[in-house]
Amino acid sequence: MSFTTIGTVTPRKDGIGKVTGAERFTQDITLPGMWSALCLRSPHPHAKILAIDTSEAEAMGAVVLVPDDVPDLFYNERTVSVPARTYRDRRVLPRVARHVGEPIAAVAAPSEELAFRALSALKVNYQLLPAVLDPVAAQSATSPSLYQEVFFGDEVVAVSNNIACQRQITVGDAFQALAQSDFVFERNYSLPRVYHHQMETKSAVVRPDPDGGVTVWCTTQSIHNVRHLLARIFSLPMSKVKVKKTPLGGSFGSSIQMNTVIPICAALALKAMRPVKLVSSREEDFYSHTKYPSQIHLKIGVNGDMTIQGVIADVLVDIGAHQIQAYPYLGSICGWMVSLYKWKNIQYEGKAIYTNKVPTCAMQGYGNPQMNFAVESLIDEIAHQCGFDPIEFRLLNYVGAGDEFWGQGPTVRSIIKSCGVEETLRVGAEWIGWDRRQMPEVKSGRYRRGIGLARGFHTSGAGSPLPAEVVDLSSATVKVNEDGSLDVITPLQDLGGGTNDAHAKIAAEVFQVPLDKVGLSAVDTTTTCYDVCTHASRGTYVGGAAVLQAAQQAKTMILDFAGRLLGEFPQQLEMVFDSKLAETAVQSIGSNVKRMSLAEVARMAMVNGWGTAMGSGSYRQKNCPPSFVTNFVEVELDTLTGIIRIARAVSLADCGTLINPDLAAGQLEGSLMRYGGYALSEETENDPDSGALLCQGFITDNKIFSTNEMPYIKDFQTYFANTYEPSGPFGAKGLGEAAGNSVASAIANAIFNASGIRFTRLPITPERFLQALCERKGDQ
Amino acid sequence: MDQLTESMITIFLNDQPFQAVAGASESLLDFLRHRALATEVKCGCGRGDCGTCAVLFDGRMVKSCLVLAAQANGKRVYTIRGLGRDALMANLQDSFIQHGAIQCGFCTPGMLMAAYNLLRIKPTPTRSEIRQGIAGNLCRCTGYQKIIDAIAAVAGKTAFVSEAADSLDSPNPTATDQEKAKAGYLLLGGG
Numbered sequence: 001m002s003f004t005t006i007g008t009v010t011p012r013k014d015g016i017g018k019v020t021g022a023e024r025f026t027q028d029i030t031l032p033g034m035w036s037a038l039c040l041r042s043p044h045p046h047a048k049i050l051a052i053d054t055s056e057a058e059a060m061g062a063v064v065l066v067p068d069d070v071p072d073l074f075y076n077e078r079t080v081s082v083p084a085r086t087y088r089d090r091r092v093l094p095r096v097a098r099h100v101g102e103p104i105a106a107v108a109a110p111s112e113e114l115a116f117r118a119l120s121a122l123k124v125n126y127q128l129l130p131a132v133l134d135p136v137a138a139q140s141a142t143s144p145s146l147y148q149e150v151f152f153g154d155e156v157v158a159v160s161n162n163i164a165c166q167r168q169i170t171v172g173d174a175f176q177a178l179a180q181s182d183f184v185f186e187r188n189y190s191l192p193r194v195y196h197h198q199m200e201t202k203s204a205v206v207r208p209d210p211d212g213g214v215t216v217w218c219t220t221q222s223i224h225n226v227r228h229l230l231a232r233i234f235s236l237p238m239s240k241v242k243v244k245k246t247p248l249g250g251s252f253g254s255s256i257q258m259n260t261v262i263p264i265c266a267a268l269a270l271k272a273m274r275p276v277k278l279v280s281s282r283e284e285d286f287y288s289h290t291k292y293p294s295q296i297h298l299k300i301g302v303n304g305d306m307t308i309q310g311v312i313a314d315v316l317v318d319i320g321a322h323q324i325q326a327y328p329y330l331g332s333i334c335g336w337m338v339s340l341y342k343w344k345n346i347q348y349e350g351k352a353i354y355t356n357k358v359p360t361c362a363m364q365g366y367g368n369p370q371m372n373f374a375v376e377s378l379i380d381e382i383a384h385q386c387g388f389d390p391i392e393f394r395l396l397n398y399v400g401a402g403d404e405f406w407g408q409g410p411t412v413r414s415i416i417k418s419c420g421v422e423e424t425l426r427v428g429a430e431w432i433g434w435d436r437r438q439m440p441e442v443k444s445g446r447y448r449r450g451i452g453l454a455r456g457f458h459t460s461g462a463g464s465p466l467p468a469e470v471v472d473l474s475s476a477t478v479k480v481n482e483d484g485s486l487d488v489i490t491p492l493q494d495l496g497g498g499t500n501d502a503h504a505k506i507a508a509e510v511f512q513v514p515l516d517k518v519g520l521s522a523v524d525t526t527t528t529c530y531d532v533c534t535h536a537s538r539g540t541y542v543g544g545a546a547v548l549q550a551a552q553q554a555k556t557m558i559l560d561f562a563g564r565l566l567g568e569f570p571q572q573l574e575m576v577f578d579s580k581l582a583e584t585a586v587q588s589i590g591s592n593v594k595r596m597s598l599a600e601v602a603r604m605a606m607v608n609g610w611g612t613a614m615g616s617g618s619y620r621q622k623n624c625p626p627s628f629v630t631n632f633v634e635v636e637l638d639t640l641t642g643i644i645r646i647a648r649a650v651s652l653a654d655c656g657t658l659i660n661p662d663l664a665a666g667q668l669e670g671s672l673m674r675y676g677g678y679a680l681s682e683e684t685e686n687d688p689d690s691g692a693l694l695c696q697g698f699i700t701d702n703k704i705f706s707t708n709e710m711p712y713i714k715d716f717q718t719y720f721a722n723t724y725e726p727s728g729p730f731g732a733k734g735l736g737e738a739a740g741n742s743v744a745s746a747i748a749n750a751i752f753n754a755s756g757i758r759f760t761r762l763p764i765t766p767e768r769f770l771q772a773l774c775e776r777k778g779d780q
Numbered sequence: 781m782d783q784l785t786e787s788m789i790t791i792f793l794n795d796q797p798f799q800a801v802a803g804a805s806e807s808l809l810d811f812l813r814h815r816a817l818a819t820e821v822k823c824g825c826g827r828g829d830c831g832t833c834a835v836l837f838d839g840r841m842v843k844s845c846l847v848l849a850a851q852a853n854g855k856r857v858y859t860i861r862g863l864g865r866d867a868l869m870a871n872l873q874d875s876f877i878q879h880g881a882i883q884c885g886f887c888t889p890g891m892l893m894a895a896y897n898l899l900r901i902k903p904t905p906t907r908s909e910i911r912q913g914i915a916g917n918l919c920r921c922t923g924y925q926k927i928i929d930a931i932a933a934v935a936g937k938t939a940f941v942s943e944a945a946d947s948l949d950s951p952n953p954t955a956t957d958q959e960k961a962k963a964g965y966l967l968l969g970g971g
């Protein structure tokens with residue numbers, strides 16, 4: 001297929017705002033009469049709050065918010081799953097602090113300095129409770145408990161042994177299949193707590209409105225879900241909760257849920273009756289969200305003919321102090337396993353455990369990088385042990401075109417229609433020099449190189465033939481202005497990947513107008529219809545499809561208007577871009593006998609009183625096509641220092657039609673950075689006694705990659721397979737999350753190829769690598 | 781003004797005198813963002829880790845969260861806004877847009893300051909030197925590759941001569957600047 005705008009490299013619409021610093025993020029919003037707010041955070045991992053003395057702080061002129069001031073309503077910060085399948089265990093300010101850094105009170109004052117003084121004047125009387133910090137010990141009968149009961153939908157459910165929720169999924173009979181397999185392999189994998197590290201910390205600005213409502217600027221991936229929750233918590237009609245779409249300084253999943261500071265800021269603003277701004281410090285942000293750390297026990301049965309017979313998986317997730325999406329996580333992580341290979345027989349059990357640590361939430365991949373590391377490590381090990389060709393072994397067993405795909409756990413399934421797995425494997429193998437790679441046994445010397453491979457995928461959205469556990473709805477409006485330019489109106493947040501640019505391009509393509517004539521409107525929840533959230537790599541596939549539908553409706557109206565003006569049947573008209581006149585025209589199909597510029601049609605429709613050509617509506621995808629990614633990585637190990645360097649890498653993706661080619665490559669490049677860190681350096685560790693974070697809020701102690709850790713540009717390539725997704729807008733699928741899921745697995749497999757050591761725990765730090773080297777020498 | 785903990789600070793912000801009261805421990809970053817409302821300077825950590833708040837101060841690039849407002853008294857400070865007409869910065873900004881070097885854009889102003897600083901000191905850096913030159917600035921979105929591409933495309937392309945770059949080399953405000961301040965062009969901030 002050939003396109004005019006789609007697939008071309010164009011300057012992004014928000015580019016000038018971003019390079020000049022004029023783009024206003026939440027922390028940059030200043031309102032007249034605005035006060036500054038700060039949270040008082042628990043220094044204890046588990047403590048009952050008996051009393052808070054606010055008198056001194058109030059005497060300073062500060063407004064103080066304590067647990068008694070907030071509505072006694074329990075909610076889940078994330079509202080993407082249907083309400084009946086949502087656990088609820090938190091209120092705006094808790095009566096029991098359940099992790100170090102949990103906000104327990106807040107102050108607002110005319111200046112940040114006064115707010116700091118007022119905050120230090122608060123006196124809290126705590127009753128210390130024993131802390132639960134280990135997810136295994138947490139399940140013992142003698143362990144203290146975080147909760148006696150929580151809500152599931154509208155039901156009150158008891159919590160026993162700190163088990164927040166669990167899921168079991170059975171397909172066929174895996175026990176029997178493994179008993180009859182030629183080979184059975186079994187391993188335990190351990191995936192760390194990792195902080196999202198988006199560059200902008202979680203923030204909110206809330207202004208009470210004269211009508212009793214609120215206007216909100218905040219860090220969120222879903223303005224409509226923030227509105228839902230604020231309306232419910234503060235008993236306001238939704239029409240009085242105006243959440244403004246505000247640029248987001250990165251997120252990676254950490255704002256799918258309404259961030260904890262948002263309702264606190266709203267409660268303060270309503271109490272103080274003036275605008276309030278609450279910005280998290282970096283350390284506070286560290287204490288607000290983290291990736292799901294998971295322990296995965298995996299057992300795979302395989303026959304000598306390279307066919308996989310079955311899998312048994314046990315997943316234990318340390319979810320921290322609150323449930324955000326632990327229940328759907330347990331379903332999704334199973335789905336990511338199910339959709340990697342044709343297992344035939346599956347036995348899965350997942351358990352989520354409450355501990356007195358930072359609450360966990362989705363982070364780019366939502367369980368997929370965790371599961372991918374376990375499966376792709378073990379598949380690689382099986383290939384090596386059994387003498388299978390690692391590429392052919394994968395090609396024989398992978399789930400691809402025509403197979404069933406689980407897009408978001410067992411209830412969201414669809415049939416795969418487009419698949420570039422084979423292309424990415426073949427092209428990547430050639431680029432990295434797969435055939436020339438040598439086995440670890442022949443390598444020696446201080447520096448050793450090795451090549452590894454892993455493949456993965458991610459869903460595009462959470463659509464399935466019938467609505468399931470996960471809401472998956474987008475809305476958009478496209479209207480044609482009286483000069484032939486377009487406004488695209490979408491509540492869907494752009495997390496930085498260029499999703500809204502993709503939307504503009506889709507509208508430009510439908511109308512054959514130059515991209516600079518398409519505007520992206522500034523919107524809020526009162527001017528847009530519902531959109532669930534920018535998550536699950538759905539921004540382009542679902543959000544883009546909503547824009548496409550709206551644009552096509554608007555086009556139908558334009559053709560109708562033009563038909564009246566030109567005396568022609570609308571179905572006999574088409575839209576073309578006339579490059580000579582540099583204008584878009586409506587004309588008879590295949591000839592310009594009857595012709596009028598788009599601008600003239602739109603203007604005459606206004607003059608004649610016919611109306612504005614526009615389309616508007618909500619859209620739900622009935623599919624969740626996977627985007628496939630393959631990673632080949634060459635590492636260089638320094639056996640003296642233990643430092644592992646990514647020497648060369650190629651990331652190959654199948655995401656259907658490319659809408660923004662440069663930004664799509666940017667997704668693959670950024671993912672190598674984030675998941676290189678996941679593999680080699682990043683971990684937010686807790687002090688085993690105090691529960692505090694050992695990094696103390698310092699980024700440098702959390703070791704995310706800088707330019708120094710990245711491969712040189714000529715040593716890092718990206719590639720896109722030539723595929724077309726029939727259910728996607730102009731053939732497109734998602735990419736954001738797929739880009740990262742198999743990076744760490746490929747790095748670990750490359751480390752094996754270089755050293756002969758299989759790591760089952762991430763990150764593979766220099767210390768751990770040297771320790772493993774020493775242990776192996778000890779064996780010999 | 782609390783004489784013990786606060787003082788009156790005048791900085792020459794993007795060639796304009798700006799005066800406000802600052803606390804003794806107030807960082808230049810807070811002074812710029814909260815007093816001068818220079819929100820083009822973003823705050824990513826406030827602890828010198830991320831480089832998001834980079835500005836040109838006293839003729840060199842600094843992380844403004846690591847400089848006290850009081851240290852900046854009487855000194856020149858350039859934010860990205862003040863370099864809008866500078867040919868080198870304009871080229872870098874354009875190159876960032878053309879090369880897809882921006883995703884969420886939060887680190888971008890600081891990253892551009894680092895790039896600008898590098899190319900002023902070393903107009904024709906190698907790619908390795910570009911990597912080193914921006915290693916103190918963190919970006920969580922792009923993986924740095926397109927940022928390095930964007931800087932490399934500008935490096936050595938033109939010899940940039942600009943007024944701003946010249947005045948950066950003379951960190952102390954000129955007599956005209958001082959006169960402007962005295963003549964009452966002060967933009968009084970909150971305090």
